[in-house]
Amino acid sequence: MRIGFFFNKAAYDFMNSSLKLSFRMLCRDWRAGELNVLIFALVIAIGGLTTVAFFADRVELALSRESNQLLGADLLVISNQPIPQLYADKAGQLDLAVSSVTKFPSMISNSDSSLLTEIKAVTEGYPLRGYVHLLSEKPEKLVSASAIQLARQIPQPGTIWVDEKVKMQLNLKKGDGVDVGATQMIVTEFIEREPDHSVGFINMNPRVMINATDLEATELIQQGSRISYNLLIAGEVKKVQQFRNWAKTQLTKVQRIEGIRDARPEIKAALERAEKFLSLAALASVVLAAAAIALAVRRFTQRHLDACAVMRSLGASQDFLLYLYLNYFVILGIIASGLGCVIGFAAQEILAQWLTGIVDTALPWPSWLPALQGLLVGLILLVGFALPPVLNLRSVPALRVLRRDIGLSNAHSIAGYAIGLIALSFLFIWKAQDLKLGLYVVGGFIVAVAIFSGIGWILIKILSSLRHQAGGVWRYGLASIRRRAASSVLQAVALGLGLMALLVLTLIQDDLITDWHASLPPDAPNHFLVNVQGDQLQSLEDFFIEHDIERPVMHPMVKGRLVKINGKKISLKDYADDLHAERHIRREFNLSWSDKIAADNAIIQGKWWNNDTIEAAISIEEGIAKTLRVKLGDELTYDIAGNHFSAKIASIRKVDWDSFRVNFFIVVPPGLLDNYPASYITSFYLPPKQTALIHDLVKTFPNILVVDVAVVINQVQQMIRQVSQAIEFVFIFTLLAGFSVLYAAIASTQDERIYEAAIFRALGAKKEQLSRAWATEFVILGGLAGLFASVGATLLGYVIGRHVLHLDYTFNPGIWLVGTAVGILGVLVAGLVGTRSAVSSPPLLTLRKIG
């Protein structure tokens, strides 16, 4: 019978007339103010949702752009041979900005002395992200912000920019000449810092920068030189990704691509967590929107029972009513959600303007995806939650015209909300853009709804049985909760979910920010000492004591090349498909020894050694174990200065690379490497005021290489500060969206309350008595919601913190108190404010309208 339905003339007329009637009905309801609550809830919910989504989108874009400054570009193509033109051509086709950097070590000299430096030859446009910071020529003066300026261009041909170390060691001033290979260049600027200065800081030489057009004249580029060719790429996120995907198919063995996340693990971790948090915030706002819409829809359908009954008694078919309301909701959904999107866009723009005043990052323009998502969320939620009750409405007995108390069967409503929930689940997974996070949230959501409803139902039954012990108005409050048990449970659950979403965000936000600050505390090591010799340990220690600096732990280090795994000689061919592994095998590893495991390391497999361990054991870092494809018990053989050293893997460690402390891929028990030449490495924190000490240190121990990572640390810390701020802003906005739920919850029972108020007043109740009766109800509702939220947030916070964001979750018992108190106070205040008009409207009007 349904086949050909849409091609049938009668069916067409049917559809057409239901569409027209839907539209007319919508207009009438709008005029009569029937839609106020529903539209308001929809607009606010979608407005809140899109605000958060738009803003999170922009922050995400800004964060990755910000962090890309540390790379000087969005993406690098790196090779030890000149990079083929086709990469630059492809980037050009994609409208991406391109620049290139050629780096190699070389001696430079002036009349006094010569120095091994890292020469960086750059082309026009460098750097594509971030700036080169130049120092004005007042060497004795303390470095202040005004003494630093941003470079507007690259060094002119024939000129050279040098960093502070070069300047000091060669005793240079502007205008001096320096020999670089076969040519002489004029020093024109001093570099304070470069964007990409930090990458691979361990083997860092003093740095100089020249114009790439001078490269040939230096005659330094020769067969066999150790040269790193870098092609810098930057532009729109999508196009960069497109380029990256294309480049992956083109790479030869000597080429690789690197984004900020490949280059800097600590930034990668911070960024990924921030992104997950932002999508969590967006998800939370979907939960809030869903709760608000579910509540508002409930009121709407209740008010439309009569209209349906009348239409049924006037001969409308069930199908007709279904199409009528389907059209009705789709039109309403598009209009209200559209309005919400517009408001959301405007709000996030204001938010962004405000934020740019506080952090010094210009936020990029957001994508349009959040608007589309907002529209869809509104439509799906409205239709998902409103249509099922309408499926019920169409089966409303026409008898309702005569007896108002004939209502809906609850079984249908529950099935209806199930459909809404399924629709919502799909939205979640889509919105999370992370299956794991999405599934956790959906799972948590569904389990929470089921458990909350069950507990709510039982608690309400228990509470209402107490009402016989309670006096008049209290009894009334309890009785109201019981009579509306289903809707009381719905309200408590919806409010509870909304509050839960907010509490989870609070918990996670706290943990996230604490974790970042903990991983990079203000006194995080900012200097490394490399190449300390064994016989210098004592005098270095004395130096630290003398200058009142906390004595750092010295880590021994022996260089060795991996030659055999399980007795089998390894060949590069075995790892030909893995550039990363190949690099590890080519170069020398740093082996260290220790009797205790480092504080920021954790054993994930096997056991750390104790004093009785006699056999040769190795503890290996998990990432490198994976790369080398070795497991617990495998024997590794290293070539150390011509001798072979073999040991079995006894444990696999997880290392927190974000900590800026010295860590090793390979650690062995003390004593095993005693016969090999060792040097020592350490990291320590030097307060900025004491940087002059470094000169003394270098003078006292000329062989020790001092690596200053203060700049890098500052950059990372600043980035983390910005991420934290962004997250706090997004959170505050999600909080605002929470109010839409509260509003909808109060509004959803407004009609009943106005009616109750009229009867109460006719029977002689004072306003205060009536308010007290309602307050009882609000306190119970709010308390239930707060309790649900606290339980849910504790569990969900743990799961998400632990399994999605990989944080050390700290249980916070205060959240129970806060959650319940916020629930009670929020619902009580909103409830009393929201019902003020109901208390004071003239009773007669209501009684006559209803009578």
Place this chain on the structure above:
Amino acid sequence: MLDDIVEQPILRTESLTKQVNTGEAQLTILQDINLQVEAGEAVAIIGASGSGKSTLLGLLAGLDLPTSGKVHLDNIDIFTLDEDNRAALRGKILGFVFQSFQLLPALTALENVMLPLELSAVANAQSVAQKLLDRVGLKKRLHHYPKQLSGGEQQRVAIARAFATDPKLLLADEPTGNLDSATGIQVIELMFELNREHGTTLVLVTHDEALSRRCSRQIRLVDGKLARKVT
């Protein structure tokens, strides 16, 4: 001896007028109503649909505000009071019976009858309410909710509630309007019986001429104005 006391009317109106703004025009619903009801009287307000009967009743009870004019209830000018004090006065001296019963759906029959007693802080609310429900023949329905009761039963609960506080004045708005005639007759009988037992003054709004004749006096409203006395 009674004759010596100058009886004050329990209810008196002075030029009571109610107008509403429909947006396009000013509509006069009641105009210059002057009437007076003595204690113990049973007065019927009759008139066609839309003549302003229910509006008048609402104003007499202070459930709505007049555009101008006064209502004296038990010698108190009720519109000089604020809403809370009017409510307190209602709780003390007024009882209501509505056309559509207006029971609170969340409460059982017993709790509905107890409510006005509890609002006025009467100590033995439950036993008073139980006795009254017994009196109206609902002894076995104490713990039923309104939706579990028939229309006639609901109206009997409403009558029991109206008499619970032993009011001086009972206002009834088309009490049989939503009932079939047989049930309507039963309910009316009950109401008049209780009225006699409690010595209450009754003001009854109806369009039913037969019913109105059971009252001692009829007041007719025509287009919002008082017509000449029928009796």
